[in-house]
Amino acid sequence: MPAGHFRARASVSGNVRALAATAAALVLATGCGDNPEPVAEAAPYLDPGFVEAGGYRLHYALTLASDLPAVIAGSYGIQPRPNLAVLTFAIALC
Numbered sequence: 001m002p003a004g005h006f007r008a009r010a011s012v013s014g015n016v017r018a019l020a021a022t023a024a025a026l027v028l029a030t031g032c033g034d035n036p037e038p039v040a041e042a043a044p045y046l047d048p049g050f051v052e053a054g055g056y057r058l059h060y061a062l063t064l065a066s067d068l069p070a071v072i073a074g075s076y077g078i079q080p081r082p083n084l085a086v087l088t089f090a091i092a093l094c
Contacts, residue, residue, distance in 0.1 A: 061092040
């Protein structure tokens with residue numbers, strides 16, 4: 001090897017960290033096994049779509065723009081895209 005050229009070590013700090021992380025993940029994965037007890041099913045999320053405070057009720061809704069009918073979306077100038085949502089609010093007296 002010519003003078004002034006160094007060969008990279010096979011074990012630099014980044015490789016040791018990656019190796020340690022992989023080893024830790026494998027050790028944790030081996031602890032996972034069959035669970036003799038069944039897991040209880042989670043309760044469904046029930047959102048009434050409104051909150052009340054004082055004499056007011058605030059209604060809210062979040063809808064994906066891609067779920068809106070084209071005529072409705074177009075009337076509000078909304079482009080139906082998969083990464084766009086419409087949040088609506090309405091305040092009413094109780």
